Amino acid sequence: MRIEISGLVKTYKGKGRALDGLDLLVPTGMFGLLGANGAGKTTLMRILAGLLRPTGGEVRIGGYDVTGRAGRQAVQRVLGYLPQDLGVYPDLSAREFLDYVGLLKGIDDRATRRRRVGELLEVVALTGDADRRLRGYSGGMRRRVGIAQALLADPRLLIVDEPTAGLDPEERIRFRTLLSQLAGERTVLLSTHIVDDVAQTCRELAVLAKGRLVFRGTVDDLTRRADRRVWSVVTAGPAPTGGTVVSALPVEGGLRYRVVASVPPAPDAEPLAPTLEDGYLALAQPGAAEDAMRP
Amino acid sequence: MTAAFVYEFRMQARKRSMWIANGVIVALLGLLTANLLTDALDEPSAKVAMTSGAFLVNLILPVVYGCFLADRLVRDDKLGVAPILDATPASTAGRLSGKYLGSCAAAAVPLAIIYFGFAVLYAATAGHPVALAWAAALFAVVILPAVLFVGAFALVVPLLIPAPLFRVLFVGYWFWGNSIHPTLMPTLSQSLISPIGPYPLQELFGYGGPGGDVVLAGPVDDATLNFLRPAATAATAWLSIGVLLAVAALVLSAAPALRARTTR
Ligand SMILES: Nc1ncnc2c1ncn2[C@@H]1O[C@H](COP(=O)(O)OP(=O)(O)OP(=O)(O)O)[C@@H](O)[C@H]1O
Numbered sequence: 246m247r248i249e250i251s252g253l254v255k256t257y258k259g260k261g262r263a264l265d266g267l268d269l270l271v272p273t274g275m276f277g278l279l280g281a282n283g284a285g286k287t288t289l290m291r292i293l294a295g296l297l298r299p300t301g302g303e304v305r306i307g308g309y310d311v312t313g314r315a316g317r318q319a320v321q322r323v324l325g326y327l328p329q330d331l332g333v334y335p336d337l338s339a340r341e342f343l344d345y346v347g348l349l350k351g352i353d354d355r356a357t358r359r360r361r362v363g364e365l366l367e368v369v370a371l372t373g374d375a376d377r378r379l380r381g382y383s384g385g386m387r388r389r390v391g392i393a394q395a396l397l398a399d400p401r402l403l404i405v406d407e408p409t410a411g412l413d414p415e416e417r418i419r420f421r422t423l424l425s426q427l428a429g430e431r432t433v434l435l436s437t438h439i440v441d442d443v444a445q446t447c448r449e450l451a452v453l454a455k456g457r458l459v460f461r462g463t464v465d466d467l468t469r470r471a472d473r474r475v476w477s478v479v480t481a482g483p484a485p486t487g488g489t490v491v492s493a494l495p496v497e498g499g500l501r502y503r504v505v506a507s508v509p510p511a512p513d514a515e516p517l518a519p520t521l522e523d524g525y526l527a528l529a530q531p532g533a534a535e536d537a538m539r540p
Numbered sequence: 541m542t543a544a545f546v547y548e549f550r551m552q553a554r555k556r557s558m559w560i561a562n563g564v565i566v567a568l569l570g571l572l573t574a575n576l577l578t579d580a581l582d583e584p585s586a587k588v589a590m591t592s593g594a595f596l597v598n599l600i601l602p603v604v605y606g607c608f609l610a611d612r613l614v615r616d617d618k619l620g621v622a623p624i625l626d627a628t629p630a631s632t633a634g635r636l637s638g639k640y641l642g643s644c645a646a647a648a649v650p651l652a653i654i655y656f657g658f659a660v661l662y663a664a665t666a667g668h669p670v671a672l673a674w675a676a677a678l679f680a681v682v683i684l685p686a687v688l689f690v691g692a693f694a695l696v697v698p699l700l701i702p703a704p705l706f707r708v709l710f711v712g713y714w715f716w717g718n719s720i721h722p723t724l725m726p727t728l729s730q731s732l733i734s735p736i737g738p739y740p741l742q743e744l745f746g747y748g749g750p751g752g753d754v755v756l757a758g759p760v761d762d763a764t765l766n767f768l769r770p771a772a773t774a775a776t777a778w779l780s781i782g783v784l785l786a787v788a789a790l791v792l793s794a795a796p797a798l799r800a801r802t803t804r
């Protein structure tokens with residue numbers, strides 16, 4: 246399922262534009278979405294899930310127009326959506342909650358639904374706690390219920406908004422691997438602040454800033470934005486300026502800084518091989534933004 | 541719709557506080573009106589006994605279930621469950637009616653237990669099994685319409701004002717709109733849209749208050765809003781039930797638009 250977005254605008258009441266004329270094509274497969282807080286990722290995903298009506302522009306998913314009632318229903322029939330601010334009913338158990346969502350998703354056959362719910366509880370490693378009330382679940386456990394709910398009806402389109410926030414490292418890696426495995430024929434749109442999750446799972450990604458598209462391309466493309474821009478500096482003095490400090494690691498003789506900067510931040514700075522995160526940071530720097538849209 | 545019905549019923553029925561509140565109110569009421577209760581059990585006519593029981597249930601208990609139903613719709617947004625439910629292909633109208641009927645049904649369960657408990661007690665002590673038939677009729681015609689009417693407002697009004705404020709206003713409204721005598725001030729009591737059910741109580745069951753000599757429904761001399769108080773007949777009694785249900789449906793139908801206003 247392809248997602249075609251053109252000229253998409255969303256204005257919240259009494260606010261500026263959360264999305265400001267966004268054009269984006271999301272192909273089948275796994276696709277990453279990055280951007281600072283408030284960049285508009287959640288707004289975009291809520292529009293795609295049919296929860297929010299855009300102020301202007303067009304969105305087509307698999308040929309359906311999601312702003313119309315019929316198109317929205319058609320998309321929602323094949324959609325799995327994991328919201329960023331996810332909640333559950335405290336007075337139901339995980340099994341009951343999933344059963345309820347399964348019913349709403351149109352899995353009418355009781356036996357099929359039971360089996361599916363059981364499988365997914367297994368997938369998110371909650372089988373042991375499945376019959377406890379959700380009231381007593383930890384944040385990460387709730388998120389896993391959210392993940393299970395998104396996968397219930399075997400969706401062809403998966404929209405997951407920061408799915409791994411709050412998960413322990415093991416669960417996080419398990420889930421992102423699951424997502425890539427699912428991708429194949431499906432479309433998986435993944436928004437996250439964990440750049441490494443995108444690096445490990447996606448071939449292509451987009452970066453939003455202030456409601457606009459500032460990058461769209463492959464993970465390698467974005468990584469290359471930081472070519473000859475990543476430096477290692479060891480100093481006991483003040484932190485290097487004129488770039489973005491990625492990390493500071495205590496070593497003998499001071500701190501070892503990893504810096505993304507267009508010029509060496511110190512005479513003795515050593516060049517390093519860039520990661521996707523470096524590329525993402527380089528994008529926000531002057532000089533990089535201008536050529537960011539270069540194919 | 542069935543899905544929402546089943547699960548909303550289950551969640552509301554699991555609210556322990558609802559059971560406690562109903563229990564406490566009934567216990568208090570039982571103590572305060574102990575002599576009334578014994579009177580009722582001594583009442584020779586099963587019909588009169590059951591009708592006064594229904595009147596009492598409808599006078600007091602809506603305050604309890606009205607307050608408990610007030611969070612049902614708004615909590616989906618508060619808890620953050622709404623985006624999950626809204627992203628399913630299930631129709632909004634179906635989900636809303638399922639939620640409404642399911643939570644109202646759950647709220648009616650304690651009422652049924654209390655009221656039919658009273659009916660069974662009466663039937664056993666007075667030896668009038670026909671009381672159970674009267675109780676069933678009164679439950680359907682007097683108690684349930686009140687639940688549906690109050691339930692619609694309790695679900696929808698908190699979309700406009702905070703639920704706690706709604707509860708305070710609702711309790712005020714309940715006694716103002718149902719039990720104040722219309723000559724004292726403008727009120728909806730004794731009218732067609734009084735959910736306590738004065739028309740059906742008086743016309744379909746011949747109820748005349750605790751002493752049997754009170755006029756519950758119909759025009760009142762020197763009162764305002766008398767246009768809502770047509771002459772009391774069996775026909776206007778059924779009309780009154782129809783009006784209550786129609787108002788409930790109308791209020792519910794406003795819910796999607798009111799919700800969109802806050803979430804879009
Ligand atoms: N319900 C709302 N009402 C008003 N403004 C909103 C609402 N939701 C989001 N905004 C605004 O829209 C902009 C984009 O927000 P959005 O939640 O889409 O960003 P995001 O990229 O998902 O951020 P984050 O990474 O923090 O989740 C922000 O400026 C935010 O303040």
Ligand SMILES: [Mg+2]
Nearest residue numbers: 286287288329
């Ligand atoms: Mg977000």
